[in-house]
Amino acid sequence: MVNDTGQLYTIEGIAAGLILLLTAFIVVNSTSVYTPGDTHISDMQLEVLGSDALKMMNTAPNSTLGKSPLQTIVETEDTETFRTMFLTIVNNRAGAEPDNIHYLANVTYVNSDGTINSIPLGMTDRLYGGEHAVRVSDWVIVEKQFPGCSAQSCSGKHATLVEVLLWRD
Amino acid sequence: MAGLKDDAQWIVLMGFVVSFSLFFIAIVLNQSTVVGQTTAEAVLEFPKNDIRGVRDVIIQSAVLDDEGGVFNNKTTVQNEIRILSLSRQNSVVNFSSTPPTASNPYTYVDIHYNNGVTVYNETWRSK
Numbered sequence: 001m002v003n004d005t006g007q008l009y010t011i012e013g014i015a016a017g018l019i020l021l022l023t024a025f026i027v028v029n030s031t032s033v034y035t036p037g038d039t040h041i042s043d044m045q046l047e048v049l050g051s052d053a054l055k056m057m058n059t060a061p062n063s064t065l066g067k068s069p070l071q072t073i074v075e076t077e078d079t080e081t082f083r084t085m086f087l088t089i090v091n092n093r094a095g096a097e098p099d100n101i102h103y104l105a106n107v108t109y110v111n112s113d114g115t116i117n118s119i120p121l122g123m124t125d126r127l128y129g130g131e132h133a134v135r136v137s138d139w140v141i142v143e144k145q146f147p148g149c150s151a152q153s154c155s156g157k158h159a160t161l162v163e164v165l166l167w168r169d
Numbered sequence: 170m171a172g173l174k175d176d177a178q179w180i181v182l183m184g185f186v187v188s189f190s191l192f193f194i195a196i197v198l199n200q201s202t203v204v205g206q207t208t209a210e211a212v213l214e215f216p217k218n219d220i221r222g223v224r225d226v227i228i229q230s231a232v233l234d235d236e237g238g239v240f241n242n243k244t245t246v247q248n249e250i251r252i253l254s255l256s257r258q259n260s261v262v263n264f265s266s267t268p269p270t271a272s273n274p275y276t277y278v279d280i281h282y283n284n285g286v287t288v289y290n291e292t293w294r295s296k
Contacts, residue, residue, distance in 0.1 A: 009176065010179035010180065012180075013179055013180040016183070017187040017190075020187050020191070021190055025194075028197075028198055041209060043209075043213060044212055044213060047213070108253060108257055110253060116256045116257070136218065138222055139222045139226035139250070141226065141230065141233075141246055156245060157233060157242040157246050158245060159245075159246045159249035161253050161258075163257065
């Protein structure tokens with residue numbers, strides 16, 4: 001004959017176990033842990049946005065053989081046009097409120113002796129170190145004489161890299 | 170074993186079950202903080218935009234001309250692409266182009282890109 005005096009205790013034990021499991025489940029589910037992987041997702045989106053913006057600016061109107069807006073901007077060092085155009089593209093979003101993306105842009109070129117130099121292409125805000133910026137870049141071939149070489153051989157076409165750090169405030 | 174009271178065996182067993190369950194839930198929670206990190210890192214590390222950009226500019230440079238004399242546009246631009254890739258994008262790029270001939274009307278550009286992790290090779294052909 002089976003001794004069945006512990007039946008009530010058994011039921012209580014199972015009930016307690018279920019309650020504990022349920023509690024743990026609710027606790028685990030109610031807090032979403034913002035993992036390092038999740039921060040990378042917004043980085044990836046920002047990177048895509050920035051490189052798309054540069055690509056748009058580096059496309060000549062109606063796919064003609066003329067100069068793209070970015071080419072003209074680099075050749076004339078027109079930081080104001082860059083600012084207006086870039087911010088319009090990246091801050092544009094559905095709804096009334098524009099986004100609040102900041103940038104810091106540079107044009108990197110090669111000196112006549114093969115070393116690298118950069119000239120600023122404007123910024124909306126200084127980088128203080130706390131910002132979480134991503135870097136995007138696009139190549140532009142420009143017809144420009146960069147500072148540091150005034151010789152005739154330094155004019156003509158040059159490959160430059162427009163590099164933009166952008167972050168959301 | 171004479172005087173042993175064993176009425177609460179089920180309770181003890183349930184206690185074990187519950188504690189093990191909690192233990193496994195803790196492991197799952199612990200793992201959830203790192204899941205996705207390697208995936209996202211792999212995506213961020215993959216130089217999709219760098220490759221697209223350098224491929225684009227190499228093809229553009231292939232149709233430039235060396236006028237000889239003062240400007241050597243093509244040579245200058247192509248050298249600068251190599252230097253800038255190495256210093257700003259940590260990648261070694263090498264490329265060469267084959268101009269059209271009488272029997273073959275296409276321009277071919279061989280593109281090699283290597284940043285130590287990702288290698289990309291392509292032979293581009295003009296339309």
